[in-house]
Structures are given as structure tokens and as C-alpha cells.
Amino acid sequence: MKCIVVSTCNLNQWALDFEGNRDRIKESIRIAKERNSSLRTGPELEVPGYGCLDHHLELDVIRHSWEMLASILLDEACHGILLDIGMPVLHRGTRYNARIICKDGKILLIRPKLYLAQEGNVAETRFKYREMRYFTPWNRPAYCEEYELRELPEACLKLQGSKSCLIGDGIIEASDCTIGAETCEELFTPYSPHNSLSLAGCEIITNSSGSHHELRKLDTRIALIQEATRKCGGIYLYANQQGCDGDRLYYDGCAMIIVNGTIRAQGSQFSLKSVEVISATVSLEEVWAYRTSPSRGLQAITAPKYERVKLEFKLSKSEHEFNSDIVPDSAQSLRTHTPEEEIAMGPACWLADYLFRSKAAGFFIPLSGGLDSASTATIVYSMCTIIMRELEEGNETVKANVLRLWSAYHPQGSLPTTAKELCSVILHTSFLGMAKQSSQETRSRAQRLADAIGCYHLSVDIDNIFAAQKDLLTQATGFTPAFRSDGGQPAENLALQNIQARSRMVSSYYFAQLLPTVRKRSGGGSLLVLGSGNVDECLRGYLTKYDCSSADLNPIGSISKVDLKSFLRYATTALDLPILSEFLEATPTAELEPITVRHKPLCNFIESQILTLPFQTRMISDEADMGMTYAELSEFGKLRKEAKLGKFGMFMRLSHLWRDKLSIREIADKVKRFNHYYAINRHKMTTMTPAYHAEAYSPDDNRFDLRPFLYPPFYESWSFKKIDEAVARIEEAEKKK
Template identity: 50%
Template sequence: MQYARVATCALDQWALDFDGNLARTRRSIEEAKRQGARYRVGPELELSGYGCEDHFHEIDTFVHSAEALAELLQSGVMEDIICDVGIAILHNSVPYNCRALCLGKRILCIRPKLFLADDGNYREPRWFTRWERMGEVDEHRLCPALERATKQRTVPFGDCCIETLDTKLASETCEELFTPNSPHINLGLAGVELLGNGSGSHHELRKLHTRVDLIRSATEKSGGVYLYSNQLGCDGGRLLFDGCALIAVNGKVVAQGSQFSLKDVEVVVATIDLQEIRAYRISKASRGVQAAQAKKLHCVSVDFSISDPAGAHGRVSRPIEVRYHTPQEEIAFGPACWLWDYLRRSGASGFFLPLSGGADSSSTATIVGAMCRLVAEEAKVGTEQVIKDARRIVGEDPEGSAYLPVDPCEFANRIMHSAYLGTSNSSQGTQDFAKQLADTIGNYHLYVNIDPVVTAIFNLFVAVTGKTPRFRVHGGSYAENLALQNIQARFRMLMSYFLAQLLPWVRGNSGWLLVLGSGNVDEGLRGYLTKYDCSSADLNPIGGISKVDLKAFLHWASTKQGMGYKVLEDIASAPPTAELEPITDTHVQTDEEDMGMTYAELGWFGRLRKISHCGPVSMFKRLVVEWSSQDPKAVADKVKFFFKSYARNRHKATTLTPSVHCESYGVDDNRFDLRPIFVDPNFPWQFRKIDDLVARIRHAPPDATTARM
């Protein structure tokens, strides 16, 4: 037996918060040491925060990162423990995303990232350069702050590993785990037994399975220990980093942190037996053949042991069942953590939500309810940072107050404000739904009739033009009907911001409120929203979630196994409607009728457009097979109508409220979905090709349809 205690962690770091990031990094090292660990891995770019983006073009970001590492080294916290720290480093005036491996007051080596993330939400090559010289190492001249702290002038910089008295360990960084030829393959064959991955991996619905499978496979074929560290919470942007630090041994997970947490620091520790790794490797004959041919690594030797010969750490950590949340739980807790970080770091006093009683705004309200429950749970167990933040948000002295937010409804009443902004087109049913849900969560809730202002704007238009616009059901044109709807929608936005600024004052408090939006990802994709209406807000927790997933979430949240908000069952079952047109005996406005497509169809369009990278013709080819029960001409018409609607409304994506990224076919124009604002919505070449395919399919034998495309 050769037992070793190792640690990884999840940290809620914040872009450019060098004081806070340093403090949390130090706490994680102290906690790892308290639990007996002699090797600790931290998340990607933990000292600066991962999401600094173009601040990585500023020399100050690199200087302050080095200063923070210098303070960490000088503090003595890394005595008797090897620490793998994420940091941005300038080497020969080239910016690198690096891992600094340290022991005591020494930097053992600096390992730059070999493969940079450059798709989806990530633009790392915009800020960093990858290390191209595999297997090679330079001498890096330390900056003055690090030279003073370490008494070292240079350190090894490049593709290298650490060789202790009892094992070899090395680093991998985030994206490298996801590449086809990952560094861990060659590192494992070359004798590395402990591999740390400092990551900045964002949450996406149903993504954790993929991540865990990759971590398992990293050691399943070749043996070894994989320590996965991740950022946690909101780093200041549209992503939620979901933590879930893991330790895997020989393809089995032996320790797992929480996926969604309000804690700033979470440390995961395991006891491993180095002999088990070697025995596992010996049993793999084919691995032995390949390992014997492996290239030699550049190793930095250090007079230090990871293992404890006395076996003071007791039993070896054995495999556990990985805990996965359902998609409904992910919707409840992921955006809730994202909202909490924005609320506590923005200086706001709470939230305001225009609560219509429909599925979307009710989903947003429910997520705030989930956030309040998470806060209450942490308050009950005495989590100091959560209690301190909650006291400041509600206007109490963070240090001197005895207030504890242990009742989620009471806390919600202090920080969550909502209003039903009704008109003559609103129904009593949605008004009742909004009131019942607000009472269940604990919101401070108002009813506001906005008809007087809508009527005033209408009368002003009539006085100026001499024309009286009418709704469609009263004989008006499409333009009249749309304009009359938009008056109501846009005034709801104005009223929301007015209430958000003054409701704290009305209640005898100071501060201001963050306005929450509630447009889902499908409506953003279709452009089914009024520009600058109540979809315009400060934050939108559901802007990256599909309508299908939101309905499933509401059904779950209505049950005892979910959140017990019973009224959500009725809300989820009601037909989605904007309630902007008059209700008559023969007409009730519904979203799907207005859009000209169902939400289920929108999900197909979204996934094929973004995930499968389909243009109009390839999308038609896919759907004419998937929807084989439908007439090809009907499928073609739906595809054409989607692309026309998407192109005409693409400009709306530029003004979408910042939302937490949850869905892989999101339409966030600012970060994730980089396409032109204006293109020809008629797609003449593409649609002509679709028409040709429809004609060929209709004249082809039934079994030859797919072959002819």
C-alpha cells in the first residue's frame, strides 16, 4: 500500500476580483491541507477569473495575476502541499493560459495550455496563444513580484511534468480533456500517475454526463488518478460554471462535489493507493507495449512525497455512484445560482418581475423561489458568506445583524417584487395565476392596470394623424393589429423599470431592483417578441431554455417531489398566450397560432440550425425524413417560413436581455450565435433548391426518396 491524500476544488471566482479570488484560492488550499492532502488542483485562471475576456488584452491583468500568486507564495500556505494554480502568464511577451505548479515558496514549473477552446461560448485564441512545441521546455524569466517572492530568477516553462519521490504528476487544462488526442493519453503512457485538470466548464442542460464520461475514460484505458477542478457560479457573464469537482481512479469516480452550490469554496478530497494504479496498469498488456514506446517527458524533480508511508489517512476512497440532476432540477438550480451571484455582486436590493401568470414569467418566478430556498438551506447550516450577502441585500448590517434568511418565503418577500400589468385584453385566469404563485413563493406582489396610459398613447396617435387603428378582430389590418399590441408590450417594460427603481422606496427601504425578463430561447429564435417590450430587462434566467423544457420544469415544480408550487400545474396546462388582443366569442389569441409553428417544431428548427449546422436545404432534407408522415410540400413550407421569420427578426437578437446559457441552440447574438443581423429573408437560391427536391420526391418511388436527396 502507498496511500496518498489528494484534493481538487470548485471556486466561485469573479473576473478581475483579485482580492476575492486570492482569498478563495487560499481558503481552498487551507481546507485541502486541513483534510491531509499533499496535492491540490484549482480551476482554470483562478487568480484573475476565467471570464476577463478582452481584459486579457491589458497588461494589468497579467501583472495583477502574478502579484496575486506572489502573495500566495509568500503567505506560506503552500508549505507541504503541491498546488496546481490557474494563472495567465506572459512569456516572451506572448500571453498564455497556464498552470503554475508550486510547493512552499517555489514555483516548480509553469505549464501553458496546449489546445484552446474556440467554439460555442469560447474565444480563447482571441486572448491567448497555445503552446505549439509539444515536449519542449523553455526557461521563463519571472517578473519582479514573483522573483522577490520565490528568490528564483527562472523556472521551467512548457510541456513538462513533476516527478516527486514516489510518483509523477502533470496538468491538463479544460478543453484538452475534450480534444480527440488529449494530452492525458501520452502523459499516462509516459508514466504520469496523477493528472490534474483545472477547468472553466460551463453548465448546459444534460451536459454533465458527457463531462463525467470523458473524465472516466481519461484513466479507464491507461489507469491513473484524474482530479477535475472547475469554476463555480457566475464569473460576470452569460455562463454559469457548475462546479462538480471530481476525482476518478482507474476509470471509477471516487469523489464528487456538488453541481450547483452557493458556497464560494468547495473542496473535494480522496485517499488513493498508488500501488492500485500500478497494478491496474500491469494488468493491461497492450498498454505496456505502447508505454514502452512512449516519448520521454521533460520532468522537474522535487524532493517531496505525495504519499504517506504511515497510512495515516485510513481507507482508500472507493467508487461511488455519480449524482446527476434531472433536467428539471438543472433548470431550477442552475439559473438560481446564476441569479444569486448577479444579485449579491451587483449591489442591488432584489428583483422585479412583470408576472403575467403565463408559463414563461412563472418559470422565472419559480427559479427565484428556488434561489431563495438555496439561500435558506445555506443559512440553516451557517454558511457565512451567504448569510453576509443576504443581510446586505435586505438592508441589514452584514456584521452586526442577527437576521438569518432561514425562511425562503420570508426572504422572498424582502427581495422579490412582482406585478401583474393588466389591460382590458388580460384574463381573470392569468391574473389569478399570478397572484396565487406570488403568494406561494412569498413575493411582494401588485396589480397594476395600465389601460389609462395605453389609452392616452392611443388617443395621442388619433389626434396627431386623424386615423383610428383597430385590432384584427375588429377589422383592422396586420399593421394596425401589431401596433396596438406593441403599445401594451412596450409600456410594460417602462412600468417595470419605474417600479423597480421606486418599490424599495415605497417599502421604506433604500436601493434598487434588477428587472427580470422571461423570454424563452424558442421565442428568441423565431423573433416572437416585441423589441424593447417586457422581454427587455436586466437579466433573463430562462432565455437559454426551450419552451418544451420549461413546461416539463413547471409540471415538476408543481409536485411534492419538486417544489410543491401546485398552481404551476394549471399554469403549465394553459395554452400559451400573450393576451395582447381582445378576447371574443370566436377568438382567443395563442402563441403557436401567432407564430405559425408549434414550440416542438421550433425545437427541431433550433437544433438543426445551430447544433447540426443546417441551412435551408439541408434542414429540409433532414425534416422530410424525420417528418415522413407529412406531405413534402408542407415540410418545405414550414422550413421556408421558419427561415423567413428567423431572418426578418434576426435584428431582435442584438437586443436580447443577457441570459444564462443553458441550451446548445441558443440565439445570443452577443456571444454564442455569431451570424449576420440582416440577410435576404427570401433565400431565393436555397428555396428554389427545396422546390426542386419537393418535385423530385413527389415523382420518385416511395423507397427511393432518401436516395434521391
């Protein structure tokens, strides 16, 4: 039986970390060779890191990528195996996102990406990739031409045996099989290269990807990868980055080896490993047998004629052919995580990468006693459990980072033994309360959660800061603002609430900068401030600008309230934190007014548009105050972003989806209310904290959701008039039934 051992990998690359990226590539090659692999493929743009963004426009990135490639080509430890390495190239003045196919120091083919990710794809759910900002698509299937290897040093040219190689959509014809390549986005295009490559006789197809995590999306991506060979047959190697490479995205790995639509090996989706190589023994004869149908043969006759690069190298080992111990790996089931597990692991690994790579002293969270900040703290605790698991498995990179954090407070060389111990040196929290506003319930919940996870916690009142800021206006103008409960007007009430909210942000940064010094941390250092605004509140603007939603990072900024509740329910048992059940049962309240009369702050209005609201009782819920549930907010977000519906289209869609639970007029009112508050609060998103990207409908202003932030009044808009007209017509039709 003609068997081949092949390898692919997840690499935790870091944008512009050229030497670190090179070393991780070399380590993956070493592991692949150790397993007797004949072929190794790696992630897209693995040499500079996929997430270089506008740095890809710099010639230095291409220059340094060639320098790193030369180091790999000249390293004899990387010889004896066929390599597929991702990096940018410049050809005749045009930048390409390319694969370098090489063996024994010789470049066989430069395979540029045919089709670029510009508007996203099925698996990435409309995420705004901008590859055409940096690269040009090759866009010429089955076409090749000469590439002058001017960037290679003389030592590499000696190995090359010439000063040029082929660039283009070609294939490698080894002595016993044929290998083709496609890159990430190309898999998701309607007419993917793997179709033509299969018909051209390629038994092996590699796919090097830079795919990021979104909740509930992995199975969609995997289904497309499996379908690539279920229909065409073949051996498919999928590689991906894994981790935070310097941006909001978490690349979620899941390297795979698939044969004829069945999974033979699968890597982890979430991990702190720098290098994870998966290997499988696969059979060429399985592929040949799978492709014997006459209909495939008829199409193969007219398949595109590819330029074939001859390679005198057998991927199958002769000594394995009659060895009964060498058998193909059997098919296995797909391993996926629940959404709750994804939240527990994805943002946690993203935070760990950020903490390790930034060399920060830890994290600070203003812990309010509410569900959102509890979710952020729980994610950090989940991060600590993942780190401890990696320590137990012997992860040396993680160990070095833990030693840096732990040794700042403990004897050199010692290590924590539990996640709770580790959390005590990483996470710092504070309840920033007011003597008259803050309830004992929220203060107690914050303290008991901090005790449960082991973090360093303070309970502080900010009354003096509030009083000083309030008196500033009185000193300047003679006017003394008052809460509504004391006879103040809505504008006064809102201003006094916002003083508290914004004072908490300033206080958080003050504590974050000095708590390591207070704790006598060796070397001092400062903490990264974590925010806790969820995606639904960001979408509606249900927050105070420059309050504790302003931070260094926000691990939950792209996660819905509904999902956060499910996550905390899961973490209650999975992380053994029964205290979280109290957060789930508590009524949300911001506690920004005197305790005698309490309602949600007017932070959902812009300061220039104060609306008179009736007094409300204490402990009013967020959903009652917003006039819509969090589940409805999620629905609005998906219709606006994913379904690409405007205000009228949103109403018409919901008139069918919600007809059994709401009247047509109630649906119209909710649509108007959502769009009104979205418009008047859109400006808040321009300054929001960088958030972990987890949902396709994220309103993150960075690049996921590019919109104006000055809108005309929607209640006077043509769309709202059309909604009113439709409501009248629908109600009239219902009367006639």
C-alpha cells in the same frame, strides 16, 4: 500500501476580483492541508477568473495575477503541499493560459496550455470560446525552456533560489510518484496529453477547467474524464469554477477525483458555496497494478521524453504505509440531476450570484399570468429555497448577503425562516393589465402564484398610459388608429398592441426603480428587472422588440418551452406549488386586443411587413399562430446550430425524421415558414437581454450565434427553390410506388 491524500475544488471565482479570488484559493489550500492532502489543484485561470474576456488583453491582468501569486507563495500557511494554480503569463511577448506548479513558495514549472478552446469541444457542445483572441497555444508537446521570473518580488526570489524556472510541457517527478497536467480543452482533443503523460509514467494527472453548464451535458463531460484513466490508468484530479463570474455562463463545478476510471470523490454541480474542496485517499499501487499490460509497456517504450522537474518530496506519508486505518476511498456512483432539477438549480444559482455581487435590492418581474413569466418567478423562488438550505448548512457568505437583503426591511441581526419569507423581500411582481383586454383568469393566476411564493405583488392597469400614447398620434396627425375588432387595419392593430407591450417594459423599470422606496427599504436601492422570453420564441422572433423581453437579465432565455413545461410540472410537487398546474393547463394568450375578439399579436412580424391574417377566435394558442409546435421549434434550432444545416439541408434531414407524421409538402412548408420568420425577426436578437446559457442552439447574439441581421427574402432564395424541386421529385417518386 502507498496511499496519498489528494484534493481538488470548485471555486466561485469572479472575473477581476483579484483579492477575493486569491482568498478563495488560499481557503481551498487551507482546507486541503487540514485534510492532510499532499496535492491541491484548482480551476483554470483561477487567479483573475476565467471569464475576464477582453480584459485578458490587458497587461494589468497579468501583473495583478503575479501579485496575487506572490501573496500565496509568501504565505507559510500555503506551504507543505504541492500546488497547481491557474493564471495567465507573458513569456517573450506572448500571452499564455498557464498552470503554476509550486511548493513551499518555489515555482517548479509553468505549464502553458497546449491547445486552446476556440470553437468549443465535445463537452461544451460548440460554444464559441475565444481563447485564441487572448492567448497563444504552446503547441509544442514535451518541450520546455527557461522562463525569467521578472515579475516576482525579491522575497519570492529568495524562496525560489534562482531568477528563472522552466516553462513548457514538463512533468514533476516527486520522490514517490510523477505528476503531469492538462487543461480543460486538452482533455477533449483527439490526442489528449493524458495519453502521453500516462505512458511517460505519470501516476497523477491534474485537469484545471473552466467548463459551463448546459442542460443534459454533464454526463458527456464526465464520460470523457472517466475514459482518460479507464484506458490509461492513473489518478485524475478535475477542478472547475462554479457560479456566475460576470457573464451569461454558469460554471457548473462537479470537481472529481477518478482512479482507473472509477469515481472516488465528486463535488456538487450547483451550489452557492464560495469554496468546495473534495479530497480522497488514493493508492499508487492500484495504478501500478492497473498498468501492467504488455501492450501498454510496448507503447511506453516509445513515449515522448518529457523534461522532468525533480522534487524532493514524498506525497505518500511514511507513517501511513503500515497503518491499517488508512485505506483508499472506494468507488462511488456518478451523481447527476434530471433536466428539471438542472433548470431549478442552475439559473437559480446564477441569479443568486448576480444578486449578491451586484448588491441590488432584489428582482422585479412583470407577471402576466402566463407560463413563461411563471417559470421565471418559480426559478427565483427555487433560488430562495437554495439560499435557505445554504443558511441551514452554515454558509457564512450567503448569510452575509441575506442579512443585507433582509435587514433592509426587518430588525438588524434577524434572518428569514422560510423561503417564502425570503422571497417577500427579494422578489417584486406586478400584473400590468388593461381593463378591456385582460381576463380575470390571468389576473387571478398571477395573484395566486405571487401569494404561493410570498413575493410582493401589485395588480395595475395601464389603460391611461396606453390612451396617452395612442392619442399622441391623433394630436400630431389627426388620425385615430383602431383595433381590428373596431374596423382598424392590420397596421393599426399591430401598432396598438405594441403600445401595450412596450408600455409594460417602461412601467416595469419605473416600478423596479421605486418600489424599494415605496416599501421604505432602508437605504433605498433598485431592483433588477427579469425577462421571460424562452429560447424558441427568441429563435423565431415571436415577441415584440422592446417589450417585457427587454430586461436586465433573462434566466429562461436559453431554455425551450418544452423544458419549461417539464420544469413547472416538476416544481408543482418539488417546490410545493400546486398553482403551477393551472399555468400548464391554460391556453397561452397575450391579451393585447379587446376581449371580444382575441388573437395572438402580430409581434412575430416586423412592423414594415404587415401580412393580412383572417380573424381568429379568442384564446388561440401560440403553436397554432406560429404554425409549428414548440417541440418542432427546438428541432429546427438544433438542426440550424448544432447540426450546422442550411435551409435545404434542414429540409432533407426532416424529410426522413418526420416522414411518418407529415407529408413531404407539409415538411417543406414548415421549414420555409421557420426560416422566413427567423430571417425577418433576426434583428430582434441584436438587442435581447443577456440570458442564462443553457442550450447549445441558443440564438443569443452576444457570441453564441454570430449571424447577419439583414437577410435577403428567403421565399425567393435558391435554397427554397431547391426545396421545391426536391418536393416535386419526392412526390413524383411516391406516385410511382
